[in-house]
Amino acid sequence: MKINDLILRTVVQFVVFIVLTIAIYLFFAGHYTPGGGFVAGLVLASAVVMLYISFDTDTVRKGLPLDFKIVAAIGVTLALLSGILPMLFGQPFLKMSSMNIQFPLIGEKTLATVMIFELGVALTVVGVVMTIILSISEGSDD
């Protein structure tokens, strides 16, 4: 039987980009308001899960050739490095610093090194969640 899921695929192709935008917003909003790396990672993982549900494993692997175990490993390494790096300058472990920088168009913004740690957390969450979901779904294939 030929399966007709044109509506689902067309909707998902647009909605995935909206979800990715929300993930980036949550990632940058996490300094003073709800959000942060963990939630951004979960929303990113939900976007990828949406692609995997509406398309199939082979198609998504061809368009998104990522091994999610390696993504998780990169995330943990990044978070660990952002913790170790201040120790080289005589600061305690996980000491975070920030500085104010004048940007040309948007004015003065604060750049903080906690962003690197949050990026590591987000990549770790994406990698672990996608690894769990894909290994569960591939286990029962006959």
Next chain:
Amino acid sequence: MIDVILKIALTLFSLTIAISFYRVAKGPSMPDRIVGLDTIGVNLLSMVAIISILFGTKAYLEVILILGILSFIGTIAFSKFLERGVIIERKSNR
């Protein structure tokens, strides 16, 4: 005045969720249950929006976005499981 209207709306939305939950629990067929769950998601989202107006805060707007995403994913995952018996396919047959 607007507070009273918003509280009446909250009451009606919770009544709607109760009726939808009856459909989820009792529902004669599985598609009825899925539509009931989707209705619960949409009404929960509206309740969060009204609570956000009532409290006069913007802190709950992320809840609306994320609840919308998760409700959508849940609905399509349930529907695909009912339709084909597998959620993530190895290869699409077409």
